[in-house]
Amino acid sequence: MNLALWTALRGLRVRAGALVITVLAVALATATALTVPLVTRQVERGAQDAAQVFDLLIAAPGSATQALTSSLFYLDAPTGNLSERLYEELRDAPGTRRAVPLGLGDNYLGFPIVGTNAAFFDQRLKPKDPPYFQVAQGQIFTAEHQIVAGARVAREGGLKLGSTFKGAHGLEQHEEEGEGGEEHGHDHHDEAYTVVGILAPTGGPVDRALLTPIETVWEVHGQDTPATRQVTAVLYAADQLAGIYVTAQRINAGKEAMAVFPGQVFAGARDVLAQGQAAYAGLSLLVLGIAALTVWLGVHSATVDRQKTVALLRALGAGRMTVFGLVLGETLITVTLGVVLGLALAVVLSGLGGTLLGNRLGFTLAPPQLTWALAVRALALIPLGLLAALPPAVAAARVSPLRHL
Structure with missing residues (x-):
């Protein structure tokens, strides 16, 4: 040195x-x-990782950012609702690979209760990949008021297979709602939910979601007829890239809904x-x-x-x-x-x-x-x-x- x-x-x-x-x-x-x-x-x-399992988000007209943060991340109030008819048209349209309905409006301990269907569990990063959402315990729901819980809500909410709880109206936990979901107010729904499945962790927002059949959401909100049934948003995927843009143009040409490309929102x-x-x-x-x-x-x-x-x-x-x-x-x-x-x-x-x-x-x-x-x-x-x-x-x-x- x-x-x-x-x-x-x-x-x-x-x-x-x-x-x-x-x-x-x-x-x-x-x-x-x-x-x-x-x-x-x-x-x-x-x-970006949380949004890559679908191509297009169909939501009520309004802010594209709000539509994405509400329907994908469960962090905001939805821009509105869509009719069940529009969802069915998207589902049955030629070239549709997958149309997944989402219904929001209730929560348990602040975790969103999300109405959807079995197609939700068939979402994939690529067509030949395995499903992105895997059930670690139990099974997916087969009847109304059954719940498939995300990994985080199951852990923090103390939910196990067979656990039951009552949902509360609204997207956030109310002050009068005590620990363990005890009812101190009048905003809880009467019929209890039963946990039949728990998802494997994904690191995404679904880890804090409680998934139930969309029919459950319609039932607890009194939407008993096809004319009254509504969905918050639709996660849409097409067989071909061109089909995505055709669907987006058709949706945006009308006044009932808007088509949101997550990539464009993230770019903005x-x-x-x-x-x-x-x-x-x-x-x-x-x-x-x-x-x-x-x-x-x-x-x-x-x-x-x-x-x-x-x-x-x-x-x-x-x-x-x-x-x-x-x-x-x-x-x-x-x-x-x-x-x-x-x-x-x-x-x-x-x-x-x-x-x-x-x-x-x-x-x-x-x-x-x-x-x-x-x-x-x-x-x-x-x-x-x-x-x-x-x-x-x-x-x-x-x-x-x-x-x-």
């Missing part, structure tokens, strides 16, 4: 307090610059997020600049402490470039430690944030992926820190050894 490097490491050890403060400042700046973009990308991937949301990320990127640069200023202050404040060491090195024959390299070497070690710690901290924070946000949104987010494009933001702090250290390094190199010996 050469003299300059040994001296740099020893100097950092002597100034351990200042080193820790500078490293933490760099680490926090790095984590601040990366955490939000990492979480945002987790949400994008998780949302991504554009909005991109604008926010651009502003955040500017803020990140400011934070990284402050970190570079902290590095400069740390190097500058150490100059006084380093003067006798520099004078001794010069007296022992070290040249100006050696002293110059000593200062830059200390800075390089400090900033690199801070950046590495910041990268690790960003991954940990985004993982925790993604878990909390995923629980809130109702689907599991994939682990954060630290791409080179994001890492470069943090790695740019290394040359920025070295640039900030140039003036103190030049000043140290120009110090005469006679002044301090």
Whole structure:
């Protein structure tokens, strides 16, 4: 180990307090610059994964985003209802591979009760793939008021095969509803549901859904005749790609419903997020600049402490470039430690944030992926820190050894 490097490491050890403060400042700046973009990308991937089992969403006219968040993620109120007739037309139309009705309106402990049919369990990522939703225990429903519970609601609601409960009207749990679903108000339906199946975890919003025959929804809401029966939305898949666009054009040409392409909604949301990320990127640069200023202050404040060491090195024959390299070497070690710690901290924070946000949104987010494009933001702090250290390094190199010996 050469003299300059040994001296740099020893100097950092002597100034351990200042080193820790500078490293933490760099680490926090790095984590601040990366955490939000990492979480945002987790949400994008998780949302797209949750929507890839169907081609088209047919819902009542209104906001496409609201239709998607209500019928796919169960996070919003539906835009309205569709007639059973429209659903049957979609189901029986030539070229239809699958038309899955959804009926919303009730909940149990805040988890949505979703009316549908057996076709729901036949949804696939690709035609030749196995069904996306697999029953881990029991079977799919075969009669009204039977429930196939998602993995999360079964776990958090304490539901097992044979468990019974009463649903409450509305999409959210009411304050008067006690633990265990005890009825303290008058918004509960009289007939109990029975759990006959529990789904394997998917990481998607269906993990927190309670699936029951669509006929159950019609019965509990008094929709006894075909003229009164309604569905909230239809998940549509066609045999051919052209059939998807033909169906979408036909639906959007009318006034009763709208056809929503999930990819287009996600693209629009991504554009909005991109604008926010651009502003955040500017803020990140400011934070990284402050970190570079902290590095400069740390190097500058150490100059006084380093003067006798520099004078001794010069007296022992070290040249100006050696002293110059000593200062830059200390800075390089400090900033690199801070950046590495910041990268690790960003991954940990985004993982925790993604878990909390995923629980809130109702689907599991994939682990954060630290791409080179994001890492470069943090790695740019290394040359920025070295640039900030140039003036103190030049000043140290120009110090005469006679002044301090």
